Amino acid sequence: MEANALTAASPAVNDPSGTPTRVPVVDYLVLDEQPYIQAQCCNACGALYFDRRNACARCFATEFSPRRLAGTGKVRAFTVVHRAAPNIPAPYMSVVVDLDGGGVIKSNLLGVTDPQQIKAGQRIKLETFTAGVDDDGTEAIAFGYKMDGDEL
Amino acid sequence: MSSGDIWIIGASMTPFGRFADQDLIDLASTAAMDALKDAQTTMDQVGVLAMGNVYEANSHNGQRLQKQIGQTGIPVFNVVNACATGATAVRVAMMAIASGETDLGLAVGVEKMGKMGLLGGARKGRTKTEFTPNGRYGAVMKTEGILGTSLMPGVFAQAGTEYALRHGVSAEQFAKVAQKNHAHSVLNPLAQYRKEFSLAEILNAETISYPNTLPMCCPTGDGASAVVLVSDARLRTLDPDVRRRAVKISASVLTSDPWTESDQVQADINTLTRLAADQAYEKAGIGPEDLDLVELHDCFATAELLHYDNLRLCEPGGAGDFIDSGAPWRGGTTPVNVSGGLLSKGHPLGATGIANLYEVATHLRGEAGDRQVEGAKVGLTHVVGLASACAVHILEAAS
Ligand SMILES: [Zn+2]
Numbered sequence: 281m282e283a284n285a286l287t288a289a290s291p292a293v294n295d296p297s298g299t300p301t302r303v304p305v306v307d308y309l310v311l312d313e314q315p316y317i318q319a320q321c322c323n324a325c326g327a328l329y330f331d332r333r334n335a336c337a338r339c340f341a342t343e344f345s346p347r348r349l350a351g352t353g354k355v356r357a358f359t360v361v362h363r364a365a366p367n368i369p370a371p372y373m374s375v376v377v378d379l380d381g382g383g384v385i386k387s388n389l390l391g392v393t394d395p396q397q398i399k400a401g402q403r404i405k406l407e408t409f410t411a412g413v414d415d416d417g418t419e420a421i422a423f424g425y426k427m428d429g430d431e432l
Numbered sequence: 433m434s435s436g437d438i439w440i441i442g443a444s445m446t447p448f449g450r451f452a453d454q455d456l457i458d459l460a461s462t463a464a465m466d467a468l469k470d471a472q473t474t475m476d477q478v479g480v481l482a483m484g485n486v487y488e489a490n491s492h493n494g495q496r497l498q499k500q501i502g503q504t505g506i507p508v509f510n511v512v513n514a515c516a517t518g519a520t521a522v523r524v525a526m527m528a529i530a531s532g533e534t535d536l537g538l539a540v541g542v543e544k545m546g547k548m549g550l551l552g553g554a555r556k557g558r559t560k561t562e563f564t565p566n567g568r569y570g571a572v573m574k575t576e577g578i579l580g581t582s583l584m585p586g587v588f589a590q591a592g593t594e595y596a597l598r599h600g601v602s603a604e605q606f607a608k609v610a611q612k613n614h615a616h617s618v619l620n621p622l623a624q625y626r627k628e629f630s631l632a633e634i635l636n637a638e639t640i641s642y643p644n645t646l647p648m649c650c651p652t653g654d655g656a657s658a659v660v661l662v663s664d665a666r667l668r669t670l671d672p673d674v675r676r677r678a679v680k681i682s683a684s685v686l687t688s689d690p691w692t693e694s695d696q697v698q699a700d701i702n703t704l705t706r707l708a709a710d711q712a713y714e715k716a717g718i719g720p721e722d723l724d725l726v727e728l729h730d731c732f733a734t735a736e737l738l739h740y741d742n743l744r745l746c747e748p749g750g751a752g753d754f755i756d757s758g759a760p761w762r763g764g765t766t767p768v769n770v771s772g773g774l775l776s777k778g779h780p781l782g783a784t785g786i787a788n789l790y791e792v793a794t795h796l797r798g799e800a801g802d803r804q805v806e807g808a809k810v811g812l813t814h815v816v817g818l819a820s821a822c823a824v825h826i827l828e829a830a831s
Contacts, residue, residue, distance in 0.1 A: 303563050305578065307570030330696060331568040338691040357594035357698065360642035361581050363550060368577030371639075375580065376590055376698045386580035386697040395642050400597040411578050415561040420572050422579065 305411050305422040306330075310348075315408045315423065319383055321347035328383045351406035352428060353379035358389065358398050375425060377404060388424040403428040438526050439667050440679040440827070442471025442660030443790040448624040448778030450546055451654045456488055460542040461500040463656035463783075467538065468501075471660035472674050475502030478660075479534025482509045484521035484541040485782040497540060506534075512782075514817025515729065516686065517541060518657065519785030519825065523686050525661050535666035541787070542656035543780030550640060550649055551583050580697075585641035585649055585732065587818065591701055592643060592734025601737065601752040603643040607634045608755045609733040610648040610775055616762055617772025619803035624653050624778030648733035650774040657786035659793075675830065679793040682716035682810075682826045689820035699819035701735065705742040708824040712812070713744070716826040720744040723766055724808035725795055727788035729815045730773040740768070743814060743824075767805050770795070785823055788813040796829040 304311050308330040310318045319328035324341035328349070335342050357376040364370035373389040375398075390407055392398075404425035411422035444466035446459055454462075460483070468474060483494030494508035507528070513520040518541025525537030563572035576582060581590075592606060611631050617623040629637075629647050637645040662670070667678055687704040689695055713719055720743065728743060730736035737755060740746045745766050746754035754760065760768035771777045771791040774784065792811035794800045809829045816822040 303565075303572055304570075305572055305575060307565060327691070327693075355597070356694070357590040357597065359581065359586050359589035359593060360639065361577070361586055362639040362641065363585065364581075365551060365574075365576045365583065372577065374586055374590065376594065376694060382693075384694040384697055386582070388578065388580055395593075395603075398593075398597075412563075412573055414563045418563050420563050422575075424579075 301416075301418045302421050303418055305420045309408070309421065309423050311421055315406070315421070316351060317349040317379075317383070317385060317406070317423070318346050319349055320344040326382070349383040349385070350380040353377045353404060355389070355398055355402040355404060356384065358395070360393055360395050375404065377425060390424040390426050392427060397427070435664050436530070437664040438529055438681050439662050439664065440659050440681060440789065440793050441662050441667065441670065441674050441677070442467040442469070442473065443658070443679075443793045444470055445622060445657035445783065445787045445790045446655050447622045448653050448655035448780060448783070448787070454654070456485065456493065456542055456544045457496050457500055459544065459654060459656035460493065460497045460540050463542065463658040464497060464501055464538060464540050467658035467660050472671060473536065473660060475504060477536050478504070478506060478538045480507055480509070480525050480528040480537040482511055482521035482524040482537065482539045484511045484513075484517040484539070484785070486512055486514070486517050486543060487545065487781070493542070513821045514819070515731065515781055516785055516815045516817050516821035516823045517782045518787070519789075519813070519815050519823030520686060520821070522659060522661070522786060522789065522825070523684055523823065526681065526684055529661060529663050535663040537661045538658065539661065539786060540656065540658040541783040541785060543782040544654045545652040545780055546654065548652045550585055550652075581641065584818070585644060587699055588701075588732035588735050589641040589644050590698060591738060592732070595738050595741070595751065596643075599749040599752065604631065604635065605752040605755055606643050606733050606737055607631055607645070607648060609730065609736045610634050612755070612761055613730060613736070613769050613773040613775040614647060616770050616803065617776030620772050620777060623772040623776050624651055625776045626772070627776075644732050644734055648775070650731050650779040653778040653780050655778060655780035655783045655787070657783045657790050659786055659789055677797050678830045679796050680828045680830065682718065682828045683712035683824070685711045685715065685824045687711070687822045695819075701816050701818075701820060702738060702742050704820050704822040705739060705814065705816055705824075708822045709743045709814070712824040712826050716828075718810060718826055720766070722810050723812050725767045725770060725792060725805045725811045727769055727771060727773070727791050727811070727813045730769055730775050731779060733775065736769070736773065739814060743812065762803065762805065770803050770805060781817075785813075785815040788815065789825060789827065792827050796827055
């Protein structure tokens with residue numbers, strides 16, 4: 281498969297009934313009934329990429345295939361951002377996540393701003409939400425993570 | 433002394449701070465002239481000029497500098513390489529000397545940032561009326577703050593907590609780094625800030641990006657620095673006083689970030705620092721235990737703690753214990769950032785990687801005044817920028 285096939289990975293979700301169209305905020309989020317993160321996986325070494333690569337940065341092979349990543353994982357790193365970019369409500373928590381079965385991703389940990397709540401190995405799970413609506417009524421769907429207490 | 437060695441015979445830095453009355457080229461000219469004077473040489477002797485600058489990198493600053501201090505037709509290299517820009521300029525001049533093209537070179541680093549703010553790179557959010565996929569990730573809006581943070585304070589905070597979750601470092605231990613560097617800066621007349629803070633003051637200050645509070649983040653500012661380099665053969669022909677004050681570059685290593693599983697979402701500052709340090713120790717035949725002082729890249733307090741481990745100054749995983757032990761204080765076993773570091777000396781990007789050579793060289797010459805590390809013979813400098821470039825230099829006193 282060619283690397284640029286990623287651009288077709290997450291088409292806008294059109295509902296024939298006329299309800300607002302939804303688009304993923306980035307194309308590595310796939311808006312299925314159960315939304316998931318999709319990476320391009322190096323066929324030779326298994327390295328994962330969220331964007332297109334001409335050759336694998338790890339092993340230089342040139343063949344990639346899409347791979348569905350897990351919706352669960354563990355917090356690898358975090359910060360609570362108090363001085364945020366313009367128009368971003370603060371404080372909020374950003375996390376780097378080790379996904380179960382491979383892949384590292386960054387997003388917000390939703391609903392938590394107390395750093396003391398994050399322990400080594402803290403489990404989290406994927407959650408999607410509407411990040412914005414444009415003038416045509418199209419919703420941008422973003423992803424973040426929630427604490428996954430049951431599996432801690 | 434071996435024939436391949438390259439030496440620093442002149443070093444300078446301007447004070448770091450905010451200088452509304454001086455433009456980029458004024459600052460660079462001051463540093464260049466001071467370094468040439470320190471080396472007891474003049475522009476007509478210089479065979480190569482390397483000029484490091486980040487924010488005005490497309491303005492042929494090296495040639496603009498020549499117009500201020502001497503136009504002689506020599507090759508000029510304008511260099512940009514993130515926070516390793518100044519150090520990279522030094523390497524470019526070194527390579528010209530090592531190749532035999534010339535035996536005397538000048539490297540200058542300069543930056544004029546003013547008060548651009550901690551989030552420097554952040555652009556104003558734009559309001560879109562129609563969601564259209566953009567860029568390599570097909571983003572329909574700006575994702576900073578929505579899909580986590582990738583601004584500098586957040587990146588270095590997350591680098592810190594990754595280490596903390598793995599090795600059990602506390603917010604207080606990170607804060608101790610800032611306490612140390614601010615205390616050190618009081619003795620450095622060239623530092624942008626020279627104010628001591630108590631640990632409580634640091635911990636209770638405004639949180640920028642946990643665990644870093646405001647005094648745990650370096651300021652933006654203006655400044656320049658420069659070094660004059662010569663080959664071993666050229667050094668032998670110079671005045672005894674120049675030879676006595678010469679500082680040997682025992683290792684000069686530049687690295688970029690090798691692939692890691694996480695680097696596409698969180699720029700890596702560790703692997704390339706380890707790579708550079710290991711190569712530099714090997715090249716110089718010097719171990720971390722031999723170092724009398726270290727100037728490392730403390731752009732945030734969290735970063736300095738990680739680099740104790742990356743530069744092998746402490747036991748693996750033991751960076752928290754290392755700061756607790758007092759080892760990196762000026763009177764400790766491995767003084768780190770006696771200049772005040774980036775946290776208080778300041779961090780005009782292009783100047784930083786040469787300013788730390790100036791600092792270490794000044795100690796090795798025994799000319800650091802009140803902040804002198806007594807009897808210093810060997811020192812290490814380190815810079816790392818996103819995403820990612822790292823330079824490590826090991827310097828030794830002449831005798
Ligand atoms: Zn591969």
